[in-house]
Amino acid sequence: MHNPLPQNDLKRLITALRMKYATQFNRNFPMEGKNAVPMELVEEEAAKNLAGVTSMQFERGLALLYTSTNKFMPSFADFRAMCIGEDWWNAQKAWIKACEYTKIMKHVATELPDGTFQYREITKLAKFSLDQVRHYINDGEMYRAKDEFIRLYESYVMEAQVRGRVQEWYQEPKALTWNNDGKDFQPVDNEEAQKHLEELKKKLNVKNRAVPKPQKFQLTPRQKPVESYWPDPFANPQAYLQACAVDGVDVDMKIQRQLGGGV
Known part of the structure; x- marks a missing residue:
């Protein structure tokens, strides 16, 4: 994180x-007067607006202030923009670049003086801000x-400057490619394919490994039918009547006669 500007630089700006x-x-x-503003408060306000501005950026802003032909005094926020200059895109420029980025069908990298290639279509913060508002688009x-883009972008840039970061270009992720070392695929016949399959089976065969036995399902033995306590009155009427007599059960005379056990 950058240290705040020296008090001497703030005094130079105000002067x-x-x-x-x-x-x-x-x-x-x-x-002077009832609306007088102490110079300490003016310096404090300037320090807040210039948070994150480096000494080199401050000197550039001061030089632009001296050479400016603008007849209106810039605010401390305007002076901050003069200091930063092209180090960061302003919100309006970032929005225009973001709109142009959404129309790109094929991303093209720019060759740098050292022979390397770099994408310079949109900055990281602009891309991040764009992703936040895509649902609105x-x-x-x-x-x-x-x-919403401008609000987010300005907030992100302010935070990045306070942390001492510089603007970085967003790099497109590399697309996955198939590298066969220039060799063309040559199919093999069925016999050789079977040979490779058998070799693969041998490699996958692990000896002495514990193989869980499948669970055996056994039928539940059928329960024996419960023998009736009373004999069947139609199959064995005499035994039925005898059992009733033993247990003291009165059987109607009509039923006894029908079963052949009564007069």
Whole structure:
């Protein structure tokens, strides 16, 4: 993470603004009266807006401030943009590049001076912000997608600058390719294929390995039918009547006569 700008640099900036835009500076930050703003607060506000700006970037911004022909005093946020310059895309440019990126049918890498190739179609933060709003784009909500993209991108860039990171290009993932070393596939006959299959079976055959035995299913023995306590009155009427007499069961005389056991 970058250290905050030295207090001396903040004083140099405020001095440059007061000298070049005296009237506007005194109107925005009056030194006297009931609306007077202490210079300590002005320096504190400048330090907050310039968080993450390096010394080299600050010197560039200060040089641009001195050579600017703009008659209106830049805000501290505007001065920050002057310091950063082309080190980072601004939100509007990032959105335009993101829209162009969605139309690319075939990604082409750029050859660098050292002979290597690099994709320079979109930055990592712009690509990440684009991925966050793709659902709006797919639904046709372009205005909402743009507003959300700009909000996210500005937040991500601010965080990246505070952490001292630099803008990086997004690199397309490499596509999977089949490498056969230039050899053409030559089919083999059935006999040789069977030979290779048998060799493979031998390699897969592991001796002395524990093979779980399959579970055996056994039939449950049928239960013997329970013998009736009372004899069948139709098959053996005399035994039935005798059993009733032994147990003291009264049998109607009509039934006895039908069974042949009564007068």
